[in-house]
Amino acid sequence: MLIHEQSRPGRRATAQAPLNQAATPGLPAALRRRTRAALPEVSELQAVRHYTRLSQKNFAIDTHFYPLGSCTMKYNPRACNSLASLPGFLARHPAAPPGHSQGILACLFELQELLKVVTGMHAVSLAPAAGAQGELAGVLMIRAYHDARGDHERREMLVPDAAHGTNPASAIMAGFAVREIPTGADGDVDLAALRAAVGPRTAGIMLTNPSTVGVFDRNIEAIAEVVHAAGGLLYYDGANLNAILGQVRPGDMGFDVIHMNLHKTFSTPHGGGGPGAGPVGVAAHLEPYLPVPLVVMDGANYRWHWEGERPQSIGRLTAFGGNIGILLRAYIYARLLGAEGMRRVGEYATLNANYLLARLRRAGFQPAYAQRRASHEFIITLKQEAKTFGVNAMDFAKRLLDYGFHAPTTYFPLLVPECLLIEPTESETREVLDAFAEAMIQIRAEAEREPETVRRAPHQLPVRRLDDVRAARQLDLAWQPPAD
Amino acid sequence: MSNVPTDLRYTKSHEWIRDDGDGTATVGITDHAQDALGDLVFVELPAIGQRLGVNDACAVVESVKAASDIYAPVAGEVIAVNGSLESQPELINSDAYGEGWMFQLRLDTDADLQALLDADGYTQALAEQD
Numbered sequence: 157m158l159i160h161e162q163s164r165p166g167r168r169a170t171a172q173a174p175l176n177q178a179a180t181p182g183l184p185a186a187l188r189r190r191t192r193a194a195l196p197e198v199s200e201l202q203a204v205r206h207y208t209r210l211s212q213k214n215f216a217i218d219t220h221f222y223p224l225g226s227c228t229m230k231y232n233p234r235a236c237n238s239l240a241s242l243p244g245f246l247a248r249h250p251a252a253p254p255g256h257s258q259g260i261l262a263c264l265f266e267l268q269e270l271l272k273v274v275t276g277m278h279a280v281s282l283a284p285a286a287g288a289q290g291e292l293a294g295v296l297m298i299r300a301y302h303d304a305r306g307d308h309e310r311r312e313m314l315v316p317d318a319a320h321g322t323n324p325a326s327a328i329m330a331g332f333a334v335r336e337i338p339t340g341a342d343g344d345v346d347l348a349a350l351r352a353a354v355g356p357r358t359a360g361i362m363l364t365n366p367s368t369v370g371v372f373d374r375n376i377e378a379i380a381e382v383v384h385a386a387g388g389l390l391y392y393d394g395a396n397l398n399a400i401l402g403q404v405r406p407g408d409m410g411f412d413v414i415h416m417n418l419h420k421t422f423s424t425p426h427g428g429g430g431p432g433a434g435p436v437g438v439a440a441h442l443e444p445y446l447p448v449p450l451v452v453m454d455g456a457n458y459r460w461h462w463e464g465e466r467p468q469s470i471g472r473l474t475a476f477g478g479n480i481g482i483l484l485r486a487y488i489y490a491r492l493l494g495a496e497g498m499r500r501v502g503e504y505a506t507l508n509a510n511y512l513l514a515r516l517r518r519a520g521f522q523p524a525y526a527q528r529r530a531s532h533e534f535i536i537t538l539k540q541e542a543k544t545f546g547v548n549a550m551d552f553a554k555r556l557l558d559y560g561f562h563a564p565t566t567y568f569p570l571l572v573p574e575c576l577l578i579e580p581t582e583s584e585t586r587e588v589l590d591a592f593a594e595a596m597i598q599i600r601a602e603a604e605r606e607p608e609t610v611r612r613a614p615h616q617l618p619v620r621r622l623d624d625v626r627a628a629r630q631l632d633l634a635w636q637p638p639a640d
Numbered sequence: 641m642s643n644v645p646t647d648l649r650y651t652k653s654h655e656w657i658r659d660d661g662d663g664t665a666t667v668g669i670t671d672h673a674q675d676a677l678g679d680l681v682f683v684e685l686p687a688i689g690q691r692l693g694v695n696d697a698c699a700v701v702e703s704v705k706a707a708s709d710i711y712a713p714v715a716g717e718v719i720a721v722n723g724s725l726e727s728q729p730e731l732i733n734s735d736a737y738g739e740g741w742m743f744q745l746r747l748d749t750d751a752d753l754q755a756l757l758d759a760d761g762y763t764q765a766l767a768e769q770d
Contacts, residue, residue, distance in 0.1 A: 629681050
């Protein structure tokens with residue numbers, strides 16, 4: 157039941173309501189609302205019950221294994237939350253002058269420094285508020301770089317076909333034309349196709365490494381050489397940074413600009429829409445274009461750098477300093493781990509993925525790239541199961557919910573038919589991985605014995621299979637009061 | 641086995657093209673493509689008058705599973721689009737070679753339909769992809 161449907165005229169949560177209506181004398185009459193907003197009128201207890209019940213229906217990392225590939229749904233340590241919620245952080249006004257913000261600025265400055273070391277980049281800006289915004293900032297900097305050199309013909313962005321859909325979207329938003337580069341049968345970028353594609357119009361390439369097919373591109377040095385020799389720049393999509401944390405650095409692979417998803421790799425809350433944080437890091441030749449603000453050390457004090465200090469910056473992406481609450485959580489996470497801990501993140505994320513892959517493979521599931529070692533995630537294709545039992549990847553995903561597991565990513569990347577992209581993360585125990593593998597084996601047995609059970613799953617959840625086709629064709633996004 | 645009419649030409653990226661015999665040709669996606677994509681929920685068509693080169697991405701079909709670009713099989717100018725698809729994308733699922741047509745091109749003089757796959761060639765390409 158929607159909270160709107162519980163609404164009764166005049167019912168109020170008096171204790172929560174403001175005493176007086178705020179005055180808005182500056183608002184022109186034409187912009188003032190003439191009818192009341194359609195807000196639910198409920199008691200405080202009704203609101204509490206409604207949202208508590210909704211939260212109990214959630215599949216969340218705090219309640220379930222959540223192996224959503226390329227999303228890095230890992231545990232968010234409680235310590236990060238409680239320290240970032242200290243009153244000195246929470247109560248700081250975003251417009252407070254630097255003299256009153258030295259503690260918070262010190263944390264942000266150290267986070268910038270730390271991310272530089274982890275990624276091997278020359279400078280970092282924490283401004284972007286999400287991964288996709290970090291991508292946009294990255295490609296805008298590539299554009300600014302070429303334009304500053306008078307190299308205006310470089311308007312083509314190369315994007316491998318395995319890339320996240322946000323890559324070509326960001327490139328187009330920044331005014332580039334996108335050229336797709338195929339992936340070879342072994343999962344690496346097709347080098348011959350890349351060589352044929354580069355030229356005087358090449359602005360750069362957007363690469364995820366390890367890629368979305370769950371393997372580390374072994375030719376990264378050759379790719380960097382080909383693109384750089386053609387005058388293009390390399391952009392690193394940090395979606396899969398978790399796999400290589402503390403092991404190998406994008407800066408050392410030859411990338412000129414990168415974004416990081418702190419809500420993935422640095423364990424800040426993720427899923428449910430954010431807020432996220434997508435800092436960008438650059439090599440020295442791109443530093444002037446970084447989005448503002450940056451935190452700098454000025455003698456013994458910290459202060460912000462804005463457009464005045466950085467006239468070539470691509471500008472601001474958010475109000476104030478970005479999603480500072482999230483940046484603080486990431487900073488605390490990094491400090492709790494230390495360098496040694498970060499190395500273990502990469503090792504355990506990779507070990508867990510390869511362990512689960514080996515178990516599923518032994519049980520007869522088909523890996524998409526059988527000859528390759530997995531990175532922190534891997535793909536199995538259920539093509540055979542779909543053909544033999546008439547039970548597809550989506551049916552497996554829905555049935556997993558009945559077994560108490562959030563489904564892995566389904567039908568992505570698009571190049572592998574009937575695929576599940578599985579990322580267990582370093583947070584999980586061996587027992588959980590074993591239980592997931594057992595569930596997959598059970599579901600396949602059901603698919604053979606009683607396919608209808610799998611095709612109609614889930615059976616145990618508050619809602620059954622949704623009609624996603626009807627939902628997409630007949631959009632119904634906003635509640636409307638019933639006609640009188 | 642999917643339906644591959646013999647009077648059409650095909651691409652490996654699963655477009656079909658029908659020679660309308662008067663210097664124009666009609667383009668859509670194959671029965672195999674609609675089946676692989678599943679129920680379509682959105683179609684974006686090219687603009688009338690738009691000039692297309694071979695393999696230019698010129699339309700988008702979206703299902704609940706995936707969004708896919710549609711490529712021009714040959715060069716030409718868009719002279720008509722199937723506007724019904726905007727409100728009824730399911731026409732592609734129900735009748736990929738008929739009511740589910742996507743757009744019509746006036747072919748450039750050097751456009752060569754014969755260079756594309758015929759029904760046998762496309763059927764073989766499907767078998768290889770499997």
